[in-house]
Amino acid sequence: TEVKKIAVIAGDGIGPEVVGEAIKVMKRTEELFGYRFEFEHGLFGGIAIDERGTPLPQDTLDMCRNSDAVLLGAVGGPKWDNNPKELRPETGLLGIRKALGLFSNIRPAVVFDCLKDASTLKPEVLEGTDLIVVRELTGGIYFGEKFRREGENGLEAVDTCVYNVTEIERIVRQAFEVAQKRSKRLASVDKANVLETSRLWRETVNRIAPEYADVEVEHVLVDNCAMQLLRRPSSFDVIVTENMFGDILSDEAAMLTGSIGMLSSASLGEGSFGLYEPVHGSAPDIAGQGIANPIATILSVALMFRLTLGYEEAANVIEQAVKQVLDAGHRTGDIAVDKSKAIGTTAMGDLIVNAM
Amino acid sequence: TEVKKIAVIAGDGIGPEVVGEAIKVMKRTEELFGYRFEFEHGLFGGIAIDERGTPLPQDTLDMCRNSDAVLLGAVGGPKWDNNPKELRPETGLLGIRKALGLFSNIRPAVVFDCLKDASTLKPEVLEGTDLIVVRELTGGIYFGEKFRREGENGLEAVDTCVYNVTEIERIVRQAFEVAQKRSKRLASVDKANVLETSRLWRETVNRIAPEYADVEVEHVLVDNCAMQLLRRPSSFDVIVTENMFGDILSDEAAMLTGSIGMLSSASLGEGSFGLYEPVHGSAPDIAGQGIANPIATILSVALMFRLTLGYEEAANVIEQAVKQVLDAGHRTGDIAVDKSKAIGTTAMGDLIVNAM
Ligand SMILES: CC(C)[C@H](C(=O)O)[C@@H](O)C(=O)O
Ligand SMILES: CC(C)[C@H](C(=O)O)[C@@H](O)C(=O)O
Numbered sequence: 001t002e003v004k005k006i007a008v009i010a011g012d013g014i015g016p017e018v019v020g021e022a023i024k025v026m027k028r029t030e031e032l033f034g035y036r037f038e039f040e041h042g043l044f045g046g047i048a049i050d051e052r053g054t055p056l057p058q059d060t061l062d063m064c065r066n067s068d069a070v071l072l073g074a075v076g077g078p079k080w081d082n083n084p085k086e087l088r089p090e091t092g093l094l095g096i097r098k099a100l101g102l103f104s105n106i107r108p109a110v111v112f113d114c115l116k117d118a119s120t121l122k123p124e125v126l127e128g129t130d131l132i133v134v135r136e137l138t139g140g141i142y143f144g145e146k147f148r149r150e151g152e153n154g155l156e157a158v159d160t161c162v163y164n165v166t167e168i169e170r171i172v173r174q175a176f177e178v179a180q181k182r183s184k185r186l187a188s189v190d191k192a193n194v195l196e197t198s199r200l201w202r203e204t205v206n207r208i209a210p211e212y213a214d215v216e217v218e219h220v221l222v223d224n225c226a227m228q229l230l231r232r233p234s235s236f237d238v239i240v241t242e243n244m245f246g247d248i249l250s251d252e253a254a255m256l257t258g259s260i261g262m263l264s265s266a267s268l269g270e271g272s273f274g275l276y277e278p279v280h281g282s283a284p285d286i287a288g289q290g291i292a293n294p295i296a297t298i299l300s301v302a303l304m305f306r307l308t309l310g311y312e313e314a315a316n317v318i319e320q321a322v323k324q325v326l327d328a329g330h331r332t333g334d335i336a337v338d339k340s341k342a343i344g345t346t347a348m349g350d351l352i353v354n355a356m
Numbered sequence: 357t358e359v360k361k362i363a364v365i366a367g368d369g370i371g372p373e374v375v376g377e378a379i380k381v382m383k384r385t386e387e388l389f390g391y392r393f394e395f396e397h398g399l400f401g402g403i404a405i406d407e408r409g410t411p412l413p414q415d416t417l418d419m420c421r422n423s424d425a426v427l428l429g430a431v432g433g434p435k436w437d438n439n440p441k442e443l444r445p446e447t448g449l450l451g452i453r454k455a456l457g458l459f460s461n462i463r464p465a466v467v468f469d470c471l472k473d474a475s476t477l478k479p480e481v482l483e484g485t486d487l488i489v490v491r492e493l494t495g496g497i498y499f500g501e502k503f504r505r506e507g508e509n510g511l512e513a514v515d516t517c518v519y520n521v522t523e524i525e526r527i528v529r530q531a532f533e534v535a536q537k538r539s540k541r542l543a544s545v546d547k548a549n550v551l552e553t554s555r556l557w558r559e560t561v562n563r564i565a566p567e568y569a570d571v572e573v574e575h576v577l578v579d580n581c582a583m584q585l586l587r588r589p590s591s592f593d594v595i596v597t598e599n600m601f602g603d604i605l606s607d608e609a610a611m612l613t614g615s616i617g618m619l620s621s622a623s624l625g626e627g628s629f630g631l632y633e634p635v636h637g638s639a640p641d642i643a644g645q646g647i648a649n650p651i652a653t654i655l656s657v658a659l660m661f662r663l664t665l666g667y668e669e670a671a672n673v674i675e676q677a678v679k680q681v682l683d684a685g686h687r688t689g690d691i692a693v694d695k696s697k698a699i700g701t702t703a704m705g706d707l708i709v710n711a712m
Contacts (some may be wrong), residue, residue, distance in 0.1 A: 090549040120586055125476040141497075141517065146552035156520035157556035161497065164512035191600075193446040196502035200513035223603045226582070227611040230476055244547075247579045248604055255583040 003036045004309060007067035009044035009060060012089065013282025014292035014345075015073025021294035021349030022071060022301045028353045029305075029314045040067065044096070045075030045089040045282075055092025061099055069308045070100075070275040073297065074282035098138050101269035103167065104174050105135040105246065106307075107279060109253040112262055114326050118335055119258025121233070126258070128234040132182070133253055134175040135246025137267055139167045140197070142243045163197045163242065168204040174268070175240035176212040182237055187218045189225045189241035189249065201242060222249070229253055254279050261293035261334040264300035266307050274308045276300040286333075290344045293332035295322055298352060321355035359392045360665060363423035365400035365416060368445065369638025370648035370701075371429025377650035377705030378427060378657045384709045385661075385670045396423065400452070401431030401445040401638075411448025417455055425664045426456075426631040429653065430638035454494050457625035459523065460530050461491040461602065462663075463635060465609040468618055470682050474691055475614025477589070482614070484590040488538070489609055490531040491602025493623055495523045496553070498599045519553045519598065524560040530624070531596035532568040538593055543574045545581045545597035545605065557598060578605070585609055610635050617649035617690040620656035622663050630664045632656040642689075646700045649688040651678055654708055677711035 008023065010016040029035050042060035049055050055075075064070050076089040085091055096102075111119070111129045119126055144160030172188070179186040188205045190198035202219055209217050220228065222245045229236065229252055241249060254260050263279040278296030286292055302318040305311035330351055333342040343351075364379065366372040385391050398416035405411050411431075420426050431445040441447055452458075467475070467485045475482055500516030528544070535542040544561045546554035558575055565573050576584065578601045585592065585608055597605060610616050619635040634652030642648055658674040661667035686707055689698040699707075 088549065094550070120477050120481040122476055122478055141515075142550055144514075148552065148556065151518075151520050153520045153522045155556070156518055157552040158500075159497075159517040159551045159553050161515040161517065162507075162512055164507050164509045166509045191603075193444065194450070194498055195515045196504065196513040197515050200504065200511070223607040226604045226608040227616070230586070230608065230611045244600075245604075247547075248582045248601075251579040252582040252586065252608065255586045260583070 001034050001036050003038050004069070005038050005040065005067040007064045007070040008039050008041045009064075009070065010041065010073040011044050011075040011282060012046040012077050013074055013284045013287040015075065015282055017287070017290065017292050017345050018278060018294040018297040019071060019073040021345060022297040024349050024353055025298050025301055025318060025356070028356050029311070029317070032317070032356060033311070033314050035311065035314070044072070045092050046077050046080045048092065049080055049083070049087050049089065055087070055089050056095045056099075061096065064096065064100060064275075069273065069304050071300065071304065072275055072277035074278065074280065076282050077284040094142060096275070097267060098143065100273070100275065101138065102267035102275055103136060103138045104171055104268045105137040105250070105265060106178070106268065107133045107135065107250045107254065107263065107265045109133065109250070109257045109263060111257045112259070112326060115259050115262065115335055117258070117337065119256060121230070121256050121258070126233060126256070129257060131233070131236040131253060132178060132238050133246060133250040134171065134178060134238060134240040135250055136167065136171040136242045139163050140243035161195070161197050161244070163200060165200065165204055168201050169208060172205050172208060172240055175238055176208070176215055179215045179238040180212060184215045185218070185237040186215050187220050187225070187236055187239045189220050189222050189239055189245055191222050191245075192219070193221065197242065225249060226252060229256060259335050261332070262295050262299070264296050264303050266300070266303045268307065272308045274304065276304040290346065291333050291342070292345050293334050294345050294349050295332075298322060298349070317356050318352075321352045324355045325351045357390050357392050359394050360425070361394050361396065361423040363420045363426045364395050364397045365420075365426065366397065366429040367400050367431040367638060368402040368433050369430055369640045369643040371431065371638055373643070373646065373648050373701050374634060374650040374653040375427060375429040377701060378653040380705050380709055381654050381657055381674060381712070384712050385667070385673070388673070388712060389667070389670050391667065391670070400428070401448050402433050402436045404448065405436055405439070405443050405445065411443070411445050412451045412455075417452065420452065420456060420631075425629065425660050427656065427660065428631055428633035430634065430636065432638050433640040450498060452631070453623060454499065456629070456631065457494065458623035458631055459492060459494045460527050460624045461493040461606070461621060462534070462624065463489045463491065463606045463610065463619065463621045465489065465606070465613045465619060467613045468615070468682060471615050471618065471691055473614070473693065475612060477586075477612050477614070482589060482612070485613060487589070487592040487609060488534060488594050489602060489606040490527065490534060490594060490596040491606055492523065492527045492598045495519050496599035517551070517553050517600070519556060521556065521560055524557050525564060528561050528564060528596055531594055532564070532571055535571045535594040536568060540571045541574070541593040542571050543576050543581070543592055543595045545576050545578050545595055545601055547578050547601075548575070549577065553598065581605060582608060585612060615691050617688070618651050618655070620652050620659050622656070622659045624663065628664045630660065632660040646702065647689050647698070648701050649690050650701050650705050651688075654678060654705070673712050674708075677708045680711045681707045
């Protein structure tokens with residue numbers, strides 16, 4: 001069997017703990033399916049700032065470039081929050097996205113049946129919610145020129161939001177393709193009544209839509225989308241949007257499913273290469289205690305298998321194992337109703353490995 | 357008694373219907389409190405496009421400038437959605453905000469006890485939710501330079517987000533003052549880990565915070581805020597943020613309270629002048645049927661009385677009357693559990709007038 005190189009950047013906080021369980025799951029698939037993985041570890045984020053003076057060391061980037069896929073834990077924490085920009089974990093995150101050309105962030109927001117009660121939304125509203133946010137990840141106001149200057153009214157700060165047609169087209173096409181494999185409904189979110197970039201976005205969507213005639217397209221204004229996600233979450237299927245709106249809406253969508261601790265994400269570029277990470281953050285408050293929920297990271301492995309490695313069967317086995325363990329009532333603290341019965345990170349990982 | 361000039365721009369869709377009820381309420385306060393109002397009506401939005409070829413005719417603007425306060429219904433509708441920019445209702449909205457210097461949009465998001473069930477959030481989560489979003493309204497990416505150009509990779513669109521210290525300071529000060537009159541907690545929302553305008557925003561908040569030492573300030577990233585509004589809405593009191601984030605978050609906050617048909621808003625500048633309008637839109641689908649909920653517009657009058665005219669007592673009487681009518685079980689269609697018992701726009705207005 002071909003050896004697949006996996007770049008592992010565990011990062012900060014609970015990152016190393018949850019990544020550890022994900023690797024256990026991957027190793028289990030070596031036994032079950034005969035796959036072969038070569039794991040290489042690199043420093044990234046806060047820990048890289050501490051040990052190497054930069055959030056994204058060159059050797060970590062090279063390691064990622066030489067890999068088939070990247071598994072990322074989480075980065076950041078209060079320790080680095082007041083650092084200057086170049087010494088902040090987020091700067092590493094933005095840098096790695098840009099350097100690896102990961103222009104598309106795919107975030108499924110699914111409601112786990114057995115976890116419906118964990119949501120702040122009413123179960124009947126949530127029923128059937130299963131959507132994907134496709135977020136543009138390397139353009140827009142995140143990467144446009146930003147600076148300060150003396151203006152007519154004193155000091156001012158400027159951020160620039162730029163999108164060219166090529167950038168819009170590639171992410172929108174990807175979203176159409178995702179929609180084609182699902183229920184064939186695509187909601188494109190913009191603020192075309194105010195922003196020029198949004199008008200170009202909308203025109204581009206409309207121009208290429210006829211090529212995906214089987215997909216029904218709806219344009220939704222970002223403010224309205226923030227509302228509709230709350231009002232009728234289950235009516236959305238695939239949502240595509242630009243970087244800043246995607247940041248906000250994907251977090252809102254994740255939260256309404258009731259457990260951010262369960263959600264995985266993929267960041268993709270051209271080709272099959274991808275970076276996979278849980279949606280949740282580094283949770284410094286519970287780091288090192290062995291109580292973090294590893295499911296999001298484990299499900300990120302399933303996503304990696306499906307989207308990058310083409311290991312569809314193993315992806316299904318992982319997802320089924322997670323479902324089985326949850327159905328049997330096992331919970332980590334974040335998703336437990338009765339906290340006294342909560343199990344720890346490795347116990348959850350072991351249960352999933354055994355259920356595979 | 358001094359005559360107060362009220363500029364009325366009813367606008368499109370259900371605008372004229374709901375504004376009609378709000379005027380009835382104001383006239384009732386003339387009887388009860390001896391106030392004197394002079395109402396002047398002006399064209400604005402879609403109807404102004406149709407009748408005058410521009411969404412914001414000069415005489416409407418002059419009328420507003422010569423008034424003590426503006427009462428606005430709602431603007432927009434599918435009829436004008438595909439118009440060129442200068443012929444769109446939204447352009448009138450942005451224009452009037454800028455022309456009247458209304459840099460601050462104040463949107464209370466309150467849960468009406470008797471309407472808790474209308475929310476998609478669980479009642480226990482919603483319990484006690486009573487927050488105000490203070491949104492910057494005349495700066496940021498809404499008003500920065502926007503254009504298209506040929507870039508290295510073909511056609512591109514650009515939007516510019518600019519904030520100067522003066523603009524930030526005046527809205528932040530206003531939010532501090534609002535917080536001082538409430539529970540003394542202020543959440544300032546930004547994206548300081550990515551945007552330069554947000555970093556200037558945060559610095560400015562921190563610089564002036566000591567002048568409001570009794571207010572506890574928290575900085576919240578916009579993506580996190582979108583989540584926390586869902587997870588713990590009742591923990592927020594006053595939220596202050598820039599224009600684009602405020603657009604999204606205020607709509608999310610409004611929706612989670614369960615009835616956008618109930619919420620009022622104020623747009624203020626320097627001094628006491630203000631523009632008052634319901635949070636909901638023009639609802640073209642139900643326009644002209646006499647079934648729209650006038651409560652948001654009526655409560656906007658209460659806000660006008662309190663914030664612009666200093667008629668605190670009458671403001672309370674209006675709010676009490678609304679509460680009493682709701683407590684007695686009267687509902688318009690949008691908020692009725694049993695739709696067959698729903699009452700119409702004027703019936704609701706009459707009940708409130710009678711309860712005053
Ligand atoms: C940390 C931050 C820069 C990042 C973003 O805004 O993209 C994060 O919120 C995310 O969504 O991955
Ligand atoms: C219509 C639109 C331009 C406007 C805005 O984005 O400000 C609206 O959404 C609002 O919030 O008043």
